[in-house]
Amino acid sequence: xxxxxxxxxxxxxxxxxxxxxxxxxxxxxxxxxxxxxxxxxxxxxxxxxxxxxxxxxxxxxxxxxxxxxxxxxxxxxxxxxxxxxxxxxxxxxxxxxxxxxxxxxxxxxxxxxxxxxxxxxxxxxxxxxxxxxxxxxxxxxxxxxxxxxxxxxxxxxxxxxxxxxxxxxxxxxxxxxxxxxxxxxxxxxxxxxxxxxxxxxxxxxxxxxxxxxxxxxxxxxxxxxxxxxxxxxxxxxxxxxxxxxxxxxxxxxxxxxxxxxxxxxxxxxxxxxxxxxxxxxxxxxxxxxxxxxxxxxxxxxxxxxxxxxxxxxxxxx
Numbered sequence: 205x206x207x208x209x210x211x212x213x214x215x216x217x218x219x220x221x222x223x224x225x226x227x228x229x230x231x232x233x234x235x236x237x238x239x240x241x242x243x244x245x246x247x248x249x250x251x252x253x254x255x256x257x258x259x260x261x262x263x264x265x266x267x268x269x270x271x272x273x274x275x276x277x278x279x280x281x282x283x284x285x286x287x288x289x290x291x292x293x294x295x296x297x298x299x300x301x302x303x304x305x306x307x308x309x310x311x312x313x314x315x316x317x318x319x320x321x322x323x324x325x326x327x328x329x330x331x332x333x334x335x336x337x338x339x340x341x342x343x344x345x346x347x348x349x350x351x352x353x354x355x356x357x358x359x360x361x362x363x364x365x366x367x368x369x370x371x372x373x374x375x376x377x378x379x380x381x382x383x384x385x386x387x388x389x390x391x392x393x394x395x396x397x398x399x400x401x402x403x404x405x406x407x408x409x410x411x412x413x414x415x416x417x418x419x420x421x422x423x424x425x426x427x428x429x430x431x432x433x434x435x436x437x438x439x440x441x442x443x444x445x446x447x448x449x450x451x452x453x454x455x456x457x458x459x460x461x462x463x464x465x466x467x468x469x470x471x472x473x474x475x476x477x478x479x480x481x482x483x484x485x486x487x488x489x490x491x492x493x494x495x496x497x498x499x500x501x502x503x504x505x506x507x508x509x510x511x512x513x514x515x516x517x518x519x520x521x
Contacts, residue, residue, distance in 0.1 A: 280304070280491040287486060303491035306478070311466065312495065315474040320499070322384055322470065323452045326391040327445050330399055333392075335441070338403035339429050343415070353404065359397035368461055375462060386462040387470070391455065395448040406440035407433060442507045453500050471496040 275292065281299040282290070290296070337356075341349045371390055372381070380386045410433065418428045434441075456472045463469065471492075478488040504511070 276490045276493055280487055280494050282487050284485055284487055303485070303487035304495070306485070306488045307492045307495060310474075310478075311469075312474065312492065314467065315469050315471045316496075316499075318384060318468060319453060319470045319496075322387050322391065323449050325388050326395065326452045327448050329388075330392050330395040330448055331441055331445055334396055334399040334403055334444070335434070335437070336429070338400050338407055339425075339433055341400070341404050342407045343425070353400070356397050356400045359394070360401070364394060364457065368457060371458075372461055381462065382464045382468055384468060387455070387458050387468075390458055390462070391448075391452045395444075395451065399444045399448065402444050403437065403440050406437050410436055443511055446504060446507050446511055449503060450500055 278295050279292065280303050281301065282296040283298060283300050283302065337352070341353045367390075375381050375386045375389075380389075414432055415428065418432055423431065454472060455470070459468075459470045459473050463473075474496075475489050475492055478485045478492065
């Protein structure tokens with residue numbers, strides 16, 4: 205070796221030593237194989253820590269939901285005599301069905317029939333019209349259909365309360381005030397935006413190859429709508445039908461302002477029947493509430509399986 209290779213400056217290392225140090229340092233930083241892969245992972249036998257705050261919040265939310273239902277049911281079978289002097293949260297010692305009998309003896313079935321007519325007519329027309337409109341919006345990618353879709357979405361920004369005075373004026377001029385049609389037409393108009401939004405997004409998720417195969421087979425647009433879109437869009441149709449039926453069934457503002465005669469009343473307005481000049485028959489009112497919620501609850505039981513899938517479908521992209 206030469207003298208230059210044997211001697212180095214003070215505080216320095218030979219080139220080979222620097223390479224060795226850098227390799228060893230990098231190896232120490234990298235650590236053993238699989239060290240970073242297992243770091244932060246829970247062992248297989250370890251249990252997840254219970255979320256105490258989440259559990260308490262869930263029980264509180266369940267109590268908020270169940271307590272009003274419990275109160276309505278037990279109060280509907282409570283006697284009117286001594287109602288205000290008893291504990292409201294304890295089941296009555298002498299339950300009675302007098303409240304239900306009083307409701308059934310009134311014009312309850314007339315109000316029930318009006319609610320059924322308005323709900324069925326509004327939902328049927330809304331689903332039929334919006335299904336065809338959504339199909340045209342998805343399959344006809346033109347400036348007109350895109351503008352129509354944007355116009356429908358603008359309806360979501362219009363509050364119902366802001367239109368009640370113009371609706372009252374227009375329906376009065378058209379001679380439709382105090383008729384069932386005065387409740388059906390506005391219900392359809394306010395149900396169109398959200399119905400078009402859900403159905404159009406659902407139809408967009410249908411593979412284009414299916415539409416192309418129908419076109420190759422010589423199917424018309426109407427045939428494609430009936431044979432392809434209608435069966436595949438059944439969850440979305442059930443969803444919008446249930447959603448709109450619930451809104452129309454529980455509607456209070458339109459029947460209050462746009463109708464006047466007792467023959468055109470609906471179930472939400474029928475609760476006034478059990479209100480006297482100086483007192484209110486609370487058990488009868490809550491019995492009417494229980495009876496009025498039964499039809500829509502039964503409808504929900506039949507369509508609950510497709511309700512969630514229809515609400516979430518079409519928004520995955």
